[in-house]
Amino acid sequence: MDAACNPGVPFGVVGGIIGAKYGTIWGSVMNVSASTIGSAVAYILFRYLFHAWGKSFLAKSAQLHRLNRTIGRHLFRSILLARIIPVIPAALINLYAGVFAIPF
Template sequence: MKKLALTVLYIGIAYGVYLYGDSLLAWFQQANNPVITTLMATFMALFPVIPYPIVGGVIGAAYGPLSGGIITWIGSSMASLIMFIFVRYGYQEWGAQFLKKYKRTEQVTLLFERNAFLVILFSRMIPIIPSIFINIYSALSRVSFMVYALASSIGKVPAMLLFAFVGDNLVSDPKNLIVTIGVYAIFFSITIFLYRLWERRYRT
């Protein structure tokens, strides 16, 4: 009953965000209170019906690249921590049984738990990996909250700043958009290189 109630509650709120998504984005464009905007950013990241890069871009356009990036980062980080606690409290027992059900998934989970900080850190830096997948998988595993919180929050910094810079550049100077994406592409390439280097050393 607890699992069912939590699931229904989450789906219900997400549906509400879906219905009023356009109004929420319009509100972000006119927002002038950083605290309330941060709380709303957390809410939008917690219920990602609207892709968070869009939310981050709108916030960046409204507050500028630096302030917008900080607000976007705090909102995303807080949402990931709330989701972690939500899943761990409501579903970890069931999830642990599922992860141990198959030998392959159990081996992958054990490897993940041994190197949780680095895996979470690098996963956050790769924007194509769904954030919600990292949140749920980490919560179902035995990764400690502190390790998850640090790795997740640090790893989110580059992507959140990128979203805000893109949004600001689209409004102020679209020409800078190419430079912004280029810088992130270089940063992303370096991250992948370091991760593969670490992976090779670990295997040997």
């Protein structure tokens, strides 16, 4: 998998290495495929392993509950914005989406 499952591994470095090794077209196909599969696997793991923990965590934190409600109201924009911001790791977005049961 890629940086979607491995926090701390810069996706740009991984993508650059794959692009240099396999070329622009195949490197791009491999990067997009690996990123999509890695994100889906991470989401599914977090969804089924930590969903109960996430619900109890939401019940304890009023601020997180409000944030989760706001993200739920503007779901597409929130996920898109989080994916565009380069300092937010993809693994963190996958963790949040899975634990707090954001629809796949």
